[in-house]
Amino acid sequence: MREFSVAYSVAVNTIHFNHDRLDAAIVDLDGTMVDTLGDFHAALNGMLADLWLPAVSRELVERSVGKGSEHLIRCVLADVGGPASAYEPAWAAYQAHYDRINGDHSDVYAGVPEGLAALAAHGLKLACLTNKPGAFARDLLAMKGLANRFSLVFGGDAFERKKPDPLPLLKTCEALGTSPQRTLVIGDSSNDAQAARAAGCPVVLVTYGYNHGEPVTAVDADGFVDRLDALRWA
Numbered sequence: 001m002r003e004f005s006v007a008y009s010v011a012v013n014t015i016h017f018n019h020d021r022l023d024a025a026i027v028d029l030d031g032t033m034v035d036t037l038g039d040f041h042a043a044l045n046g047m048l049a050d051l052w053l054p055a056v057s058r059e060l061v062e063r064s065v066g067k068g069s070e071h072l073i074r075c076v077l078a079d080v081g082g083p084a085s086a087y088e089p090a091w092a093a094y095q096a097h098y099d100r101i102n103g104d105h106s107d108v109y110a111g112v113p114e115g116l117a118a119l120a121a122h123g124l125k126l127a128c129l130t131n132k133p134g135a136f137a138r139d140l141l142a143m144k145g146l147a148n149r150f151s152l153v154f155g156g157d158a159f160e161r162k163k164p165d166p167l168p169l170l171k172t173c174e175a176l177g178t179s180p181q182r183t184l185v186i187g188d189s190s191n192d193a194q195a196a197r198a199a200g201c202p203v204v205l206v207t208y209g210y211n212h213g214e215p216v217t218a219v220d221a222d223g224f225v226d227r228l229d230a231l232r233w234a
Contacts, residue, residue, distance in 0.1 A: 024178040025119050026169060026201070027150075029130035029137055030065060031188035031209025033112045033228070034144055036132075038105025039098065040065055044076050046097035047090055053080045063213040066191050067163075068131040068156045069094065095133075102136050103143040109208065115228025116149045124184075129172050131156035131163055131191070152176065164191040166198035173199070186228070190214070193221045204231070 030036045037058060045055045056076050064075040073090050076082075082090070119126060126149055130137050134155025141147040152175055154168065161167045173183050185196040188209025196203035197220065205221045206228065217224055225231060 021182060022122075022124060022184050022202075023182040024125040024127065024173070024176045025184040025186055026127045026129045026172050026176075027116070028185075028187035028189075028192050029128055029140070030132055031211075032109075032186060032192075032206055033116075033128075033146060034106050034108050034140060036106040036140070037062055037065070037210070039101060039103065040072070042101050042105050043094055043098040044072070046101075047073070047093040048076070048080060048082075050093040050097075051082065051086055051090060053077075053082050053086075056080060059213075062210050065210050066131065066189050066212065069133060098136060103140050106140070106144075108144050108146065109206075109228070111227030111229035113146070115231060116146065118229060118231060120149060125176050125178065126150050127152040127154065127172050127176055129154050129163070129168055133157050164194035164198075166195050169195050169199040169201055173201070189216065190219045193219045196221075 027033060041058050041061050044061060048055055056079055060076070060079055064072050073087065073094055077086055077090055116126065128137065128141065128150045132155055134153065134157055137155045138147065138153050141150065141153065152172065154172055156162045159168045159171050169185065170180065173180050176183065180200040183201050185192055185201045185203040187193065187203065188206050189211040193203050193205060203221050204223045204225060205216050205219060207216055207224050207226050209216070211219065
């Protein structure tokens with residue numbers, strides 16, 4: 001039995017925690033704190049234009065994000081019929097376009113600043129862990145005024161494997177000096193939940209993010225919230 005208890009109320013969509021059983025929180029970025037779908041869409045279509053390939057829809061991008069840039073680019077190339085040989089030039093073009101527009105087409109979700117402030121006020125150490133490349137993640141957090149909330153920021157290029165593998169969570173817990181059982185994971189998709197379950201972390205998912213086109217409430221998690229500031233403390 002896990003050393004973590006949560007009371008989840010569907011009626012008000014809040015989750016109540018006993019903060020004495022938590023030491024830290026690891027928070028995902030894309031789809032959890034910031035709606036970055038517009039950034040992905042703009043950078044990918046810029047990449048495709050450079051390669052003389054047709055554009056893709058926002059819906060395709062939304063279904064494909066979450067498993068790292070490599071996975072995203074391969075999904076997009078497959079969708080437009082790009083040859084396998086296009087991957088390397090596509091990667092270079094995507095990086096250039098994303099660096100140029102990072103944050104221009106994205107917005108912080110309602111309740112995120114307040115939710116992070118509440119986590120910090122209860123004494124939890126905070127880390128951001130994302131599959132987005134680390135440089136892009138750090139720049140985005142700074143641009144959106146969220147960087148000072150986190151003692152650590154790890155991107156998808158920080159470790160040998162990415163979420164949904166548990167390794168990034170375990171390494172982040174180690175860097176925070178906390179045990180997985182006392183480290184809450186907050187994300188938006190099955191990637192986050194699968195990684196948390198495998199690492200032994202409690203996990204809560206937001207209902208508004210990107211979950212590969214599938215209902216997030218069908219994912220195995222300890223609870224769901226419509227806003228990050230809907231977390232409540234016992």
